[in-house]
Amino acid sequence: MPEARSITYAEAIREALDDAMASDESVFLMGEDIGVYGGAFGVTTGLLQKYGADRVRDTPISEIGIVGIAVGAALVGMRPVAEMQFSDFTANAMDQLCNQAAKLHFMYGGKAQVPMVLRAPTGSGTGAAAQHSQSIESWLANVPGLKIVMPSNAADAKGLLTAAIADPNPVVFLEHKLLYKTKGEVEVGSYSGGLGSAVVTHEGRDVSIVCWSAMVHKALAAAGSLKDQGIDAEVIDVRTLRPLDRSTIVGSVSKTGRLLVVHESPLTGGFGGEIAATVTESDAFDFLEAPVKRVAGLETPIPSNPELEKGVVPQEEDIVKAAVEILAG
Amino acid sequence: MGNVVELNREEATELLTTMWTIRRFEEAVDDLFARGLLHGTMHLSIGQEASATGAIAALEQGDYITSTHRGHGHCIAKGADVTLMLAELLGKESGYCRGRGGSMHIADLDAGNLGANGIVAGSIPIAAGAALALKQRGSDRVVVCFFGDGAANEGAFHEALNMAAIWKLPVIFICENNHYGMSMAWTKAVAIDRLSRRADAYGFPGMTIDGNDVIAVKEATERAVKRARSGEGPTLIECLTYRHKGHSKSDQNLYRTREEIKEWRDKDPTQRFARVAIDAGLMDAATAEDIAEEAEQRIARAIEEARSGPDPTLVGIEDETYA
Ligand SMILES: Cc1ncc(C[n+]2csc(CCOP(=O)(O)OP(=O)(O)O)c2C)c(N)n1
Ligand SMILES: [Mg+2]
Numbered sequence: 274m275p276e277a278r279s280i281t282y283a284e285a286i287r288e289a290l291d292d293a294m295a296s297d298e299s300v301f302l303m304g305e306d307i308g309v310y311g312g313a314f315g316v317t318t319g320l321l322q323k324y325g326a327d328r329v330r331d332t333p334i335s336e337i338g339i340v341g342i343a344v345g346a347a348l349v350g351m352r353p354v355a356e357m358q359f360s361d362f363t364a365n366a367m368d369q370l371c372n373q374a375a376k377l378h379f380m381y382g383g384k385a386q387v388p389m390v391l392r393a394p395t396g397s398g399t400g401a402a403a404q405h406s407q408s409i410e411s412w413l414a415n416v417p418g419l420k421i422v423m424p425s426n427a428a429d430a431k432g433l434l435t436a437a438i439a440d441p442n443p444v445v446f447l448e449h450k451l452l453y454k455t456k457g458e459v460e461v462g463s464y465s466g467g468l469g470s471a472v473v474t475h476e477g478r479d480v481s482i483v484c485w486s487a488m489v490h491k492a493l494a495a496a497g498s499l500k501d502q503g504i505d506a507e508v509i510d511v512r513t514l515r516p517l518d519r520s521t522i523v524g525s526v527s528k529t530g531r532l533l534v535v536h537e538s539p540l541t542g543g544f545g546g547e548i549a550a551t552v553t554e555s556d557a558f559d560f561l562e563a564p565v566k567r568v569a570g571l572e573t574p575i576p577s578n579p580e581l582e583k584g585v586v587p588q589e590e591d592i593v594k595a596a597v598e599i600l601a602g
Numbered sequence: 603m604g605n606v607v608e609l610n611r612e613e614a615t616e617l618l619t620t621m622w623t624i625r626r627f628e629e630a631v632d633d634l635f636a637r638g639l640l641h642g643t644m645h646l647s648i649g650q651e652a653s654a655t656g657a658i659a660a661l662e663q664g665d666y667i668t669s670t671h672r673g674h675g676h677c678i679a680k681g682a683d684v685t686l687m688l689a690e691l692l693g694k695e696s697g698y699c700r701g702r703g704g705s706m707h708i709a710d711l712d713a714g715n716l717g718a719n720g721i722v723a724g725s726i727p728i729a730a731g732a733a734l735a736l737k738q739r740g741s742d743r744v745v746v747c748f749f750g751d752g753a754a755n756e757g758a759f760h761e762a763l764n765m766a767a768i769w770k771l772p773v774i775f776i777c778e779n780n781h782y783g784m785s786m787a788w789t790k791a792v793a794i795d796r797l798s799r800r801a802d803a804y805g806f807p808g809m810t811i812d813g814n815d816v817i818a819v820k821e822a823t824e825r826a827v828k829r830a831r832s833g834e835g836p837t838l839i840e841c842l843t844y845r846h847k848g849h850s851k852s853d854q855n856l857y858r859t860r861e862e863i864k865e866w867r868d869k870d871p872t873q874r875f876a877r878v879a880i881d882a883g884l885m886d887a888a889t890a891e892d893i894a895e896e897a898e899q900r901i902a903r904a905i906e907e908a909r910s911g912p913d914p915t916l917v918g919i920e921d922e923t924y925a
Contacts, residue, residue, distance in 0.1 A: 328738075335761035341762060343731060348728065349732045378923070378924070378925050380702055382701075388925075
């Protein structure tokens with residue numbers, strides 16, 4: 274076994290960036306305040322000193338420019354890793370991400386490649402309210418050409434980011450702000466993997482709880498409480514929304530006969546619908562013993578007040594309650 | 603007129619050949635469209651051949667361009683194979699983009715054409731990004747970024763020009779001011795008298811030139827390329843020009859007068875350059891005519907060849923989305 278030690282999610286991301294920059298000259302970082310400041314969440318701290326201002330490039334507050342310049346640099350062979358200071362600001366750069374980065378490979382008949390990563394802190398829980406707290410994965414999940422990654426823990430964050438940087442396609446890498454300080458065992462040295470595969474984080478027989486990013490931790494806590502009530506929940510961490518590992522999800526539901534999808538973004542149009550449809554369209558449908566359920570964010574922007582903020586996104590109790598209802602039939 | 607004395611015979615022949623090839627290409631596709639043999643839409647640059655031709659004539663092999671929805675001229679001037687372009691417009695598997703791109707999305711990466719773009723101003727940040735990559739790798743290559751007067755009012759223009767300025771990127775911004783963004787007169791879309799003034803705001807040189815003078819465009823671009831190659835950063839060149847045809851395929855020309863169109867047809871850059879080259883003794887009248895004639899024949903042959911290319915199928919199309 275390679276040596277491992279406990280580090281934070283933010284440190285794991287930094288290690289992946291550091292390893293990629295050390296081993297590949299074409300990798301460079303750009304974004305707002307990523308240099309001396311170290312990024313709004315400190316993820317890039319220390320990299321400027323190590324790699325210099327050309328490879329850890331502070332940009333003006335210009336999201337179209339950041340993403341567009343990454344696209345252009347990638348087109349001619351670089352591997353830019355751009356940072357959106359908050360995932361909400363991706364709205365400013367939507368054209369460059371969805372009309373340019375995502376489409377150029379197909380649109381130009383397969384000759385162009387856009388090997389770039391767009392990292393973005395996402396999700397609620399910091400009190401920053403509506404314009405700095407939303408989860409944007411569903412906006413992007415309907416865009417063929419993008420890959421969408423949402424790691425839930427430090428070890429995955431490192432392996433997935435390494436894979437994302439090496440990937441010849443544009444990858445959106447969404448980092449949950451509440452996870453930055455969470456610790457986990459992470460291998461020393463560079464490793465890559467997980468892109469396009471979901472993982473069973475906790476095995477169980479009674480109900481499959483499918484989730485990603487910060488919700489994995491709430492689902493795992495819920496699985497603990499459910500155990501006390503005699504319910505054996507299985508937790509699946511989707512990790513990559515695009516490409517989606519449908520077979521792991523279908524396999525799990527075929528075993529448990531029950532599906533609960535949990536996500537932080539609002540219910541309507543949320544990615545949970547895609548997962549529910551995947552299961553009902555599959556052979557797992559025959560094994561379903563109860564209607565599929567979704568626990569998701571309320572249909573509101575994220576409010577600032579801490580109690581309201583908690584109230585509009587799924588909590589452990591909501592997941593437990595939904596699972597109990599599913600089991601009750 | 604730019605300084606014709608600086609040109610030799612070979613250069614003059616090359617410039618005129620490119621201009622006539624663009625003109626004949628676009629007349630031919632206009633005709634194919636009218637006869638129902640081409641579908642979709644297209645944006646013709648008839649009347650604007652000088653800006654594409656002159657700017658690209660200032661480049662060397664290995665330099666890049668980014669293009670626009672009105673990009674046939676840029677593509678041809680950068681050395682594209684017209685047969686592959688026509689095949690692309692005809693939706694053929696044998697086209698530049700296997701029939702997936704069409705008129706608005708031709709890219710010819712091997713020739714350094716990073717692609718046309720259906721999003722107004724979409725390629726301006728991309729050009730800056732390519733220039734950043736070149737600079738970072740220590741290359742002395744440059745990028746020419748074409749866009750229209752309308753594109754200059756997009757946010758992407760502002761962000762990209764500012765970033766190109768602060769990092770002194772080797773990019774030359776060529777604004778082809780053809781007086782309209784679709785139906786919107788450029789003078790109604792801005793409150794300044796020259797779009798090139800925008801360069802002042804970013805801290806690099808800007809100039810407005812006669813965009814129907816291929817030599818003037820070439821000379822201005824050469825100076826900008828020199829500046830870019832020596833690490834001094836970008837230049838904004840506004841080329842005043844005019845499109846003879848409608849914006850795209852559904853234009854009734856309700857926003858401009860016949861007189862105005864006539865006035866600009868009389869300033870046709872291609873015929874004008876032919877006259878200048880003949881007057882300067884760089885070619886005789888018969889040669890100039892031959893160039894136009896040969897271009898027409900070359901395009902006619904290319905159309906035949908392109909039309910016989912295979913049509914694409916849906917087989918495996920979902921596997922093409924990702925590299
Ligand atoms: C972002 C965006 N907005 C609007 C359009 C529709 N549109 C296509 S071309 C065009 C006019 C562009 O004007 P200009 O930049 O001057 O270029 P020109 O067509 O004159 O060459 C418009 C409005 C578009 N394609 N993209
Ligand atoms: Mg225009």
